[in-house]
Amino acid sequence: AQSVAQPEDQVNVAEGNPLTVKCTYSVSGNPYLFWYVQYPNRGLQFLLKYITGDNLVKGSYGFEAEFNKSQTSFHLKKPSALVSDSALYFCAVRDGSSGNTGKLIFGQGTTLQVKP
Amino acid sequence: ETGVTQSPTHLIKTRGQQVTLRCSSQSGHNTVSWYQQALGQGPQFIFQYYREEENGRGNFPPRFSGLQFPNYSSELNVNALELDDSALYLCASSAAGVSTEAFFGQGTRLTVV
Numbered sequence: 001a002q003s004v005a006q007p008e009d010q011v012n013v014a015e016g017n018p019l020t021v022k023c024t025y026s027v028s029g030n031p032y033l034f035w036y037v038q039y040p041n042r043g044l045q046f047l048l049k050y051i052t053g054d055n056l057v058k059g060s061y062g063f064e065a066e067f068n069k070s071q072t073s074f075h076l077k078k079p080s081a082l083v084s085d086s087a088l089y090f091c092a093v094r095d096g097s098s099g100n101t102g103k104l105i106f107g108q109g110t111t112l113q114v115k116p
Numbered sequence: 117e118t119g120v121t122q123s124p125t126h127l128i129k130t131r132g133q134q135v136t137l138r139c140s141s142q143s144g145h146n147t148v149s150w151y152q153q154a155l156g157q158g159p160q161f162i163f164q165y166y167r168e169e170e171n172g173r174g175n176f177p178p179r180f181s182g183l184q185f186p187n188y189s190s191e192l193n194v195n196a197l198e199l200d201d202s203a204l205y206l207c208a209s210s211a212a213g214v215s216t217e218a219f220f221g222q223g224t225r226l227t228v229v
Contacts, residue, residue, distance in 0.1 A: 041225075104151075106160075
């Protein structure tokens with residue numbers, strides 16, 4: 001069965017320090033991986049995606065993510081956190097064997113708290 | 117902003133009633149998906165429409181139904197509302213294909229009392 005796990009409910013980091021938000025996945029076919037951010041009472045904003053190729057993917061607002069096939073992980077990273085990065089982050093996977101169905105499987109979300 | 121708009125932003129319904137939520141997709145996108153996000157949870161896939169036909173469905177009962185129109189806008193209809201239907205309903209539009217990212221609207225907050 002397809003699934004996404006975000007093992008940390010909350011990540012706390014000081015402004016200026018590097019941050020990592022963890023994600024592991026399980027799919028039967030090739031994984032297409034996505035990160036989204038959600039601010040309070042808002043929809044989800046797309047940050048970045050991994051389809052194929054380079055394992056390090058760069059996205060919006062200075063975020064990047066590293067795909068690791070052997071560990072089935074897709075961790076979100078940023079070299080220097082900002083207070084404005086504080087939000088709820090979702091990892092999502094789409095199974096490449098699902099045909100044209102765009103079904104995204106989301107993790108439970110990780111709240112990132114960046115303190116000044 | 118994503119260009120995906122949803123209406124209304126909030127509404128309150130009574131158990132047993134019916135509700136229709138609306139979504140206008142981003143220009144150039146022919147695929148619309150609907151998700152339910154309960155409080156404190158990740159979004160759950162309800163169904164997807166591609167060129168006006170349902171093209172995939174999640175684990176939701178038949179009282180959840182939808183439509184997609186020729187301009188690719190979409191509706192989500194929920195009949196016989198239950199208290200557990202209270203959630204944020206998100207619409208996402210995308211180009212066709214498994215590798216394309218979905219762009220989400222701001223959501224409709226439905227409260228069933």
